[in-house]
Structure formats: C-alpha cells, structure tokens
Amino acid sequence: MSKHIISVLVQNQPGVLAHIAGMFAARGFNIDSLVVGRTEDADFSRMVIASTGDDQTMEQIRKQLGKIVPVVKVQDLSEQDIVERDLLMVRVHCPSERRPELYQVTRIFRGSIVDVGRTSVVIQLTGPESKVEAFIELCRPYGIKQVSRTGVIAVARASERPATGKAVTAKRRARQAVDTTDDSATPALPPS
Amino acid sequence: MGSEPQGRTAAPASRQNPNPPATPARRPGSQLLHDVLVEQGVEVLFGYPGGAILPTFDTLYESPIRFILTRCEQGAGHMADGYSRATGKVGTALVTSGPGATNLTTALATACMDSIPLVAITGQVATAAIGNDAFQEADVVGVTRPVTKHNVLVKDVKDLPRVIREAYYVARTGRPGPVLVDLPKDVQVALAEDANAGQLELPGYRPRYKGNPRQIRLAAEAINRSERPVLYVGGGVISAEASEELRQLARKANIPVTTTLLGMGALDEVTDSDLALNMLGMHGSAYANYAVQASDLLIAVGARFDDRVTGKVETFAPNAQIIHIDVDPSSISKVVDVDIPVVGDAKTVLAELLEWVEHRERAPWFEQIKDWKQRYPFSYQKQEGTILPQQAIEEVFRATNGEAIITTGVGQHQMWAAQFYKWRFPRQMITSGGLGTMGFGFPAAVGAAVGRPDRTVIDIDGDGSFLMTCNELATAGEYQIPAKVIILNNAYQGMVRQWQELFFQRRYMATPMTNPRFARVADAFGCTGLEVSDPKDLPDAVRQTVATKGPVVLDVHVAPEENVYPMVAVGKSLHEMEMGGMA
Incomplete structure (x- = not known):
C-alpha cells in the first residue's frame, strides 16, 4: 500500500465530478482527498486525487479513469518529481497566556495567524501533507476546535531531474508502455 | 450596369453567387x-x-x-x-x-x-x-x-x-x-441549426485498435514455443467481427479453442470440431476446463476472466503463461496478472499475429484433449416418458439445422443451450452473460427477429425467465414478429433450486413456480401457443414451432429436478468439477 497523487484533466461538463467520485465508490477505491479547479483553458478542469492502494489497485484506478469519456488525461504524479501543497486552516483553543508559545510553533512552520478571538486563534498553513499533519499533531494538546483542509494539489517540477518516485518494476513498466503511452495508433475521428 | 452604385439595387440574378453558402434552416x-x-x-x-x-x-x-x-x-x-x-x-x-x-x-x-x-x-x-x-x-x-x-x-x-x-x-x-x-x-x-458539420468533441476518447507490434511479436514467440496452448475466446471476438481471423490463427498455429458464453459461435463447433473445446467455466465442458488447467499458454482474446470462467482465481491455469488481447486496457491485469498484454482490437491484432505464428504438431497435447473429449462429453440420462431439457435443445438443433439465432433467459436452460446446441456462426448466441438478466430472452429474440428477418430466431427460455417479460408477447403479436419461444418448463427457478439442492439441503424456498398455461397465454396475445410433455411428440412439436408463421410459444414440460453438469462449485478450482450423472 502506498500513497499516490493522480492528476486528471477532464472536460468541463456537469456531472464529471459525480462520475469520477461514483467510479471510485462503485469499485471500492479509496479517495484520501479530491480537489477540483479550473485550468488555463475554460473548457477543461483538473482534479487532483490523493489515493492509497497497492500497485495493482493504482493501475486499475488509472485505467478506469481513462475509460471515462470526459476524462482527457490521467497522470500518476507519484512517479514524477513534483511539488505538492495542502492548505490548512485550523481553529485552536488558546487562552491569551498560551498565545506566545503557539505563535512560535506557527512561525517555525511558516504558518500565519489569520484570526484571533478571546479563547481561540485561527492558523493558516501550507505545505506538503506530512508537514500539515505534523502541525495538526502539535496543535492537538491545545484543543483543536475545527480543521479545514483543501486536500493535496500538485504539479510536476519545472526543473528536469530524475524521478524520485517509487521504483516501478520492469514488468509493470513494460505494461505501462503498452497500456498508457502508445498513442501512435490513435485513429482519426470518422466523418459522421 | 457596372456604373451603378453597389448596394443600392439588387444585383441581377447572373451576378449572384451561384453557390451561396449553405445556411441550414433552424x-x-x-x-x-x-x-x-x-x-x-x-x-x-x-x-x-x-x-x-x-x-x-x-x-x-x-x-x-x-x-x-x-x-x-x-x-x-x-x-x-x-x-x-x-x-x-x-x-x-x-x-x-x-x-x-x-x-x-x-x-x-x-x-x-x-x-x-x-x-x-x-x-x-x-x-x-x-x-x-x-x-x-x-x-x-x-x-x-x-x-x-x-x-x-x-x-x-x-x-x-x-x-x-x-x-x-x-x-x-x-x-x-x-x-x-x-x-x-x-x-x-x-x-x-445543425451547424457544426458533424464535428465531434471527444478529446479524451481515443480507442486503440492497433496492437503494439513489439507485444504482438512477444505473443507470437510464446505461441511458437508453447507445447500446450489454449485459445480462450470471448465476446470481443464477436463484436470485432474477428471470427475468421480467429479460425485462421487456430488452424495455422494449431491451437484448441474454448469460448465463453458470449464467445459462442466465434468458432464453428461442427466444421472445426477438432479444435473446438466448447464452453469453459462453471458449467463448461470438462475437456475445456481440464485443458485450461493443464495448459502452458493461455491466449485470452476479447475475454475478461469473469468469475464464472475462472473458478478460484489463485489456481486458474496455474502453469500457464497468459497472453491477453483486449481493446479495453482496464480489462487487462484486472483479475489475473497477465504476462503479455496486447491492447487492441481483436480483428487487427489476430490478423497481425497470424503472420508471425508457426504451425506445430503438438500431437501429445491433442491426444490428451481427444482422450478427455471421449471420456467426458456433455451427456445426460434419458428417462422413459419424460422429456429431458437437454433432449429438447438437441431437438431444436436438429429442427433448425443448427442455423437458428438462439436467445436465452438466465438459468439452467441457458447453460443447457450453451452445452447442447452446436454453435456455428458469430452472433448466433444472444444471452445475458455478465448481468444474468432473467427475462432477457424473449424481448431480445423480438429485437433479433426484427434485425434478421432472414433467420429463424428462437428464444430457448425458462418458465421463470419468460414470465418476467412475457408482456412483450403483445408486441410480437401486434407486429407478427416471428420470434419463437421454447420454454423448458420445469415449474422451478431451476438454477436456484439446483443450488438449494446442493448447498441448502433441498429447502426449496421460493423456487417452485405455479405457472399459467403458457400456450393459452400466447393465444390470448395473438401468438400461436403449443404444448408438449411426451418425448414421442417432441420432434413434431419443435418442427411445428419452427414451421409456423409468426410468433409461437412452445411450452415443453421437462423433468423437474434435472441438474446442470459439470459444475464447478463457488470457491473450487476449474478442474474440481462435479460430474453429476455425467460420469
């Protein structure tokens, strides 16, 4: 079992989100988080789906996503060098006498205090999921009142460095070469 | 005229564009x-x-x-x-x-x-x-x-x-x-207006037809090496219209062929009987199941390793390398791990594969298969005075020279039809395999008869299945669509009863059926209704059903507690078959 981040480019149509979420539910795949946003092209949206599963499950997820007609492109970003971010907003119980120490922790994590009340503060933080989760653990002793997170979004790095993603077996790589990368045989749409 | 100011008066007809841009009407x-x-x-x-x-x-x-x-x-x-x-x-x-x-x-x-x-x-x-x-x-x-x-x-x-x-x-x-x-x-x-001139907007939809040539070479090499290959063929070969390519490949490379329920007719079981292993799986032939289990190479074409085919997956074709040819990448390595995947259309891939495969004798393998075929043919015990359902299907085969299109409902009659009719051409067998929809047979027969008026279309149905959609007799009656129904009426939901007999100590909960007189039902809907219960009258009754114009229902009263064999129980391996009365 390992964590994967899948980037899915979809046609911007009503029902696409329901279709993809429904496929995950119907086939028993996990969704850890799912983020949808517009792209540079108004006709397309991008979904970033974080999911956990073994290699075979992840391969099925990629293929089943590819089968959905409004899905244009599926990439497993875990096999690439990527930048990932999760945005956290957390309201933490914090009487005034404990504020200095919480402020300090927040500063160490490069978060910011975005709201202060009499007995609680709201902290905003971005970073990879692991950092966000570490920060939440540190907040726990204070008493967390509410957590809201965007879920992970990610893009491939601009610099071309060798992939740091998990190793792919030769067999699986061969399969992927057949299954997902050979678009040379794409037929032209027939005239109707 | 040339001096007239433009735009003030209408140009004379001769000046107008002889081919004005088409403006489709709203x-x-x-x-x-x-x-x-x-x-x-x-x-x-x-x-x-x-x-x-x-x-x-x-x-x-x-x-x-x-x-x-x-x-x-x-x-x-x-x-x-x-x-x-x-x-x-x-x-x-x-x-x-x-x-x-x-x-x-x-x-x-x-x-x-x-x-x-x-x-x-x-x-x-x-x-x-x-x-x-x-x-x-x-x-x-x-x-x-x-x-x-x-x-x-x-x-x-x-x-x-x-x-x-x-x-x-x-x-x-x-x-x-x-x-x-x-x-x-x-x-x-x-x-x-219909203004976009037939343009489609499907940027994410790119079905792949041509297989990767490198993978096809690998597949051919595996075939040429193999001592005990089996072709396992599903509905993908039917939908790709690839049965001729399949026959040529099986002939040239000398490989026996087993078909799934949806692949029946991909190979002619009469003219190519030496290669045909018939159906495999839960109620498949013993020789098909043994061959798959003993094979060293399984070539799956347009099939998806359904649980009714594989039995216990862990021990399915345990010694075989697996080649999987399928147009849908998500079918590959979904159920079993595949050694040589080829994503592509069955027709295109098989045609290409044909060029690379070599003929091999494989005498010991075919000897072994012949032996299995002789020892374990599909068979049943005839009974005095009672029609056996298998007998009725053999009679239908005879009366139609094996040339009818057959539809079925779901259950025992469906399996007997698959076993005892000899499938001769693609699109001959029309049955709900994946979903197992009872009630499919009769409306499907009506649709098939509308599409193929040149063929006799027969729904081999069960009494339970037929009752689910027999309201469509009104449709067949109104338009006189010549769909024939042969009901193997055992007054049970036979397959469920069989499971109750084998796994629930014969506690027949909700499976006995109190049926109407089907022949009279047919008559009331404007169709011809016939009924038969004596084996002596069976051949005539079937012949009359086929020969009578328009829609006909023949209610065949069959032995009520006959079981379908062979049977691979759920959780068993394919070779661990119950033979019932067959052995």
Missing part, C-alpha cells in the same frame, strides 16, 4: 434529432411514448424509421440490445422521462456488462423544471451513469446533433457499450 430539436438518426442509419426504434418525449414522437408520424411499440421500456431496451447483437448495428431505444427511463436501466446494465452497443434516448422534464421534483422527473443521468459507457444531458439544442453523433460513435467504437442521451422537453422544441 429546426426544432426533435427534428434535428430525427434527421441525425436517419443519417446514422437507424432503421428501427424500440420504445414507448410519454409526456416528456412527445415532441420527438411527433416527428416519427411521418418518418422512414420503423417504430416498434413495446409493452414496457425494459422490453424496448432488451429488443434494441437483441437487435444490436444479431446485426452488429447499433440498436436504439426511445422512451420517456422518469419511470420510462428507470424501467430501461436493467436493459442498460445488461448491455453494459456484455459490451453491447446501443443508444437510449430518454425524454426529460423541461430544463427549468429539472431539480424541482417535477412530474415524471428522475435524475436519469445520475441513475444510469454506472450502467452506461457514456451518458449526457443535453441542455442546449445547439449541442443536440453533435451529442447524438457522439452517442453512436462512442457506443460502437472501442469496447462497445450503451450510451444514453437525456433530452429535456424544451430542448426538443427549441430551434437551432
């Missing part, structure tokens, strides 16, 4: 839909009207398209499905919103599981009313999403012609499947 959505259906070659629609689809039905009042009024929308869906399976064309169902569309869902799921191309057009309440729980409103796109290959709610009439063309294109290409178009009433009456 027409209502229903008319645009109708014209695209004609353009797509739709000859017949199966359906049922209702409020939200009325504007579209109005265009059919004067139309070259034939309309068959079914007696339930489910029947319309199965008829369109049977039409597709029998002809290879895309069947079309046209129904109304709400209950009309929800009645259709079983038929959509049936077609989706078996990869059958069909297009369903459903009326929907007006766009302004959507979401308000309007009369006969249902979220049909939401309901049918998991049981269609693709579905679309059309909100703007300008998109309608394109969406309909896309529906037919998506339904019939790649791995085929049902496509549903949901059409609000206001969109059917709104005016627009």
Whole structure:
C-alpha cells in the first residue's frame, strides 16, 4: 500500500465530478482527498486525487479513469518529481497566556495567524501533507476546535531531474508502455 | 450596369453567387434529432411514448424509421440490445422521462456488462423544471451513469446533433457499450441549426485498435514455443467481427479453442470440431476446463476472466503463461496478472499475429484433449416418458439445422443451450452473460427477429425467465414478429433450486413456480401457443414451432429436478468439477 497523487484533466461538463467520485465508490477505491479547479483553458478542469492502494489497485484506478469519456488525461504524479501543497486552516483553543508559545510553533512552520478571538486563534498553513499533519499533531494538546483542509494539489517540477518516485518494476513498466503511452495508433475521428 | 452604385439595387440574378453558402434552416430539436438518426442509419426504434418525449414522437408520424411499440421500456431496451447483437448495428431505444427511463436501466446494465452497443434516448422534464421534483422527473443521468459507457444531458439544442453523433460513435467504437442521451422537453422544441458539420468533441476518447507490434511479436514467440496452448475466446471476438481471423490463427498455429458464453459461435463447433473445446467455466465442458488447467499458454482474446470462467482465481491455469488481447486496457491485469498484454482490437491484432505464428504438431497435447473429449462429453440420462431439457435443445438443433439465432433467459436452460446446441456462426448466441438478466430472452429474440428477418430466431427460455417479460408477447403479436419461444418448463427457478439442492439441503424456498398455461397465454396475445410433455411428440412439436408463421410459444414440460453438469462449485478450482450423472 502506498500513497499516490493522480492528476486528471477532464472536460468541463456537469456531472464529471459525480462520475469520477461514483467510479471510485462503485469499485471500492479509496479517495484520501479530491480537489477540483479550473485550468488555463475554460473548457477543461483538473482534479487532483490523493489515493492509497497497492500497485495493482493504482493501475486499475488509472485505467478506469481513462475509460471515462470526459476524462482527457490521467497522470500518476507519484512517479514524477513534483511539488505538492495542502492548505490548512485550523481553529485552536488558546487562552491569551498560551498565545506566545503557539505563535512560535506557527512561525517555525511558516504558518500565519489569520484570526484571533478571546479563547481561540485561527492558523493558516501550507505545505506538503506530512508537514500539515505534523502541525495538526502539535496543535492537538491545545484543543483543536475545527480543521479545514483543501486536500493535496500538485504539479510536476519545472526543473528536469530524475524521478524520485517509487521504483516501478520492469514488468509493470513494460505494461505501462503498452497500456498508457502508445498513442501512435490513435485513429482519426470518422466523418459522421 | 457596372456604373451603378453597389448596394443600392439588387444585383441581377447572373451576378449572384451561384453557390451561396449553405445556411441550414433552424429546426426544432426533435427534428434535428430525427434527421441525425436517419443519417446514422437507424432503421428501427424500440420504445414507448410519454409526456416528456412527445415532441420527438411527433416527428416519427411521418418518418422512414420503423417504430416498434413495446409493452414496457425494459422490453424496448432488451429488443434494441437483441437487435444490436444479431446485426452488429447499433440498436436504439426511445422512451420517456422518469419511470420510462428507470424501467430501461436493467436493459442498460445488461448491455453494459456484455459490451453491447446501443443508444437510449430518454425524454426529460423541461430544463427549468429539472431539480424541482417535477412530474415524471428522475435524475436519469445520475441513475444510469454506472450502467452506461457514456451518458449526457443535453441542455442546449445547439449541442443536440453533435451529442447524438457522439452517442453512436462512442457506443460502437472501442469496447462497445450503451450510451444514453437525456433530452429535456424544451430542448426538443427549441430551434437551432445543425451547424457544426458533424464535428465531434471527444478529446479524451481515443480507442486503440492497433496492437503494439513489439507485444504482438512477444505473443507470437510464446505461441511458437508453447507445447500446450489454449485459445480462450470471448465476446470481443464477436463484436470485432474477428471470427475468421480467429479460425485462421487456430488452424495455422494449431491451437484448441474454448469460448465463453458470449464467445459462442466465434468458432464453428461442427466444421472445426477438432479444435473446438466448447464452453469453459462453471458449467463448461470438462475437456475445456481440464485443458485450461493443464495448459502452458493461455491466449485470452476479447475475454475478461469473469468469475464464472475462472473458478478460484489463485489456481486458474496455474502453469500457464497468459497472453491477453483486449481493446479495453482496464480489462487487462484486472483479475489475473497477465504476462503479455496486447491492447487492441481483436480483428487487427489476430490478423497481425497470424503472420508471425508457426504451425506445430503438438500431437501429445491433442491426444490428451481427444482422450478427455471421449471420456467426458456433455451427456445426460434419458428417462422413459419424460422429456429431458437437454433432449429438447438437441431437438431444436436438429429442427433448425443448427442455423437458428438462439436467445436465452438466465438459468439452467441457458447453460443447457450453451452445452447442447452446436454453435456455428458469430452472433448466433444472444444471452445475458455478465448481468444474468432473467427475462432477457424473449424481448431480445423480438429485437433479433426484427434485425434478421432472414433467420429463424428462437428464444430457448425458462418458465421463470419468460414470465418476467412475457408482456412483450403483445408486441410480437401486434407486429407478427416471428420470434419463437421454447420454454423448458420445469415449474422451478431451476438454477436456484439446483443450488438449494446442493448447498441448502433441498429447502426449496421460493423456487417452485405455479405457472399459467403458457400456450393459452400466447393465444390470448395473438401468438400461436403449443404444448408438449411426451418425448414421442417432441420432434413434431419443435418442427411445428419452427414451421409456423409468426410468433409461437412452445411450452415443453421437462423433468423437474434435472441438474446442470459439470459444475464447478463457488470457491473450487476449474478442474474440481462435479460430474453429476455425467460420469
């Protein structure tokens, strides 16, 4: 079992989100988080789906996503060098006498205090999921009142460095070469 | 004239552009839909009207398209499905919103599981009313999403012609499947032009037909090396029209062929009987199952390793390398780990594979198979004074020279039909394999008979299955569609009873059936009804059924507690078969 981040480019149509979420539910795949946003092209949206599963499950997820007609492109970003971010907003119980120490922790994590009340503060933080989760653990002793997170979004790095993603077996790589990368045989749409 | 100021007076006729740019007239959505259906070659629609689809039905009042009024929308869906399976064309169902569309869902799921191309057009309440729980409103796109290959709610009439063309294109290409178009009433009456000149907008839909040449070479090398290969062939070979390529490959490379329920007819079991292993799986032939288990190379073509085929997956073909040829990448390595995957259309890939394979004798392998075939043929014990269901199917085969198109319901009769009819050509066997939809047989036979008037079409049905959709006798009666029904009537839901006998100590809960007199039912619906219970009368009764014009129902009273064998119980390996009375 390992964590994967899948980037899915979809046609911007009503029902696409329901279709993809429904496929995950119907086939028993996990969704850890799912983020949808517009792209540079108004006709397309991008979904970033974080999911956990073994290699075979992840391969099925990629293929089943590819089968959905409004899905244009599926990439497993875990096999690439990527930048990932999760945005956290957390309201933490914090009487005034404990504020200095919480402020300090927040500063160490490069978060910011975005709201202060009499007995609680709201902290905003971005970073990879692991950092966000570490920060939440540190907040726990204070008493967390509410957590809201965007879920992970990610893009491939601009610099071309060798992939740091998990190793792919030769067999699986061969399969992927057949299954997902050979678009040379794409037929032209027939005239109707 | 040249001195006249431009634009003041109309140019004389001779000056006008002789070929003015075509400005297609604005027409209502229903008319645009109708014209695209004609353009797509739709000859017949199966359906049922209702409020939200009325504007579209109005265009059919004067139309070259034939309309068959079914007696339930489910029947319309199965008829369109049977039409597709029998002809290879895309069947079309046209129904109304709400209950009309929800009645259709079983038929959509049936077609989706078996990869059958069909297009369903459903009326929907007006766009302004959507979401308000309007009369006969249902979220049909939401309901049918998991049981269609693709579905679309059309909100703007300008998109309608394109969406309909896309529906037919998506339904019939790649791995085929049902496509549903949901059409609000206001969109059917709104005016627009068919302006986009047939352009499709499917940037994410790229079915792959040509297999990777490197993988095909690897597959050929594995075949040429193999001592004990088996071709395991499914419905993908039928839908790709690849049975000739399959036959040539099996002949040239000298490989025995076993077919799934949906692959029956891919190989002629009569003329190619030396290569034919018949059906494999839970109720497959012992020799097919033994061959698969003993094989060193399994070549799966257009098949998906269904649990009814594999038995216990962990011990399925335990010593075999596996080649999997399939047009749908998601079928590959879904159930079993595949050694040599080839994504591509069966026809194209098999044709290419044919060039690389060599002939090998494999005498010990064919000797072994011959021995299994002699020791474990499909067989049954005849009984004095009682018709055995298998006997009835053999009689149907004789009476039709093996040339009829056969549809079935689901259960024992379906398995006996697969075992005891000899399958001779593609699209001959029409059955609900994946979803196992009881009630499929008769409407599918009506659809097949509409599509193939040149063939005898027979529904070999069970009493339970037939009763689920026998309201369509009214359709067959009204249009005198010559679908014949042969009911193997054992007054049980036979397959469920068989499981109760074997696994639930014969506690027959809810499986005995109190049936009507089917022959009289047929008569009341304007069809011919016949009945037979004495084995001596069986050949004549079957011959009469085939020879009588129009729709006929023959009620065959068969031995009530006959079981289907061989049987691989759930959780057992394919070679661990119960032989019952066969052995």
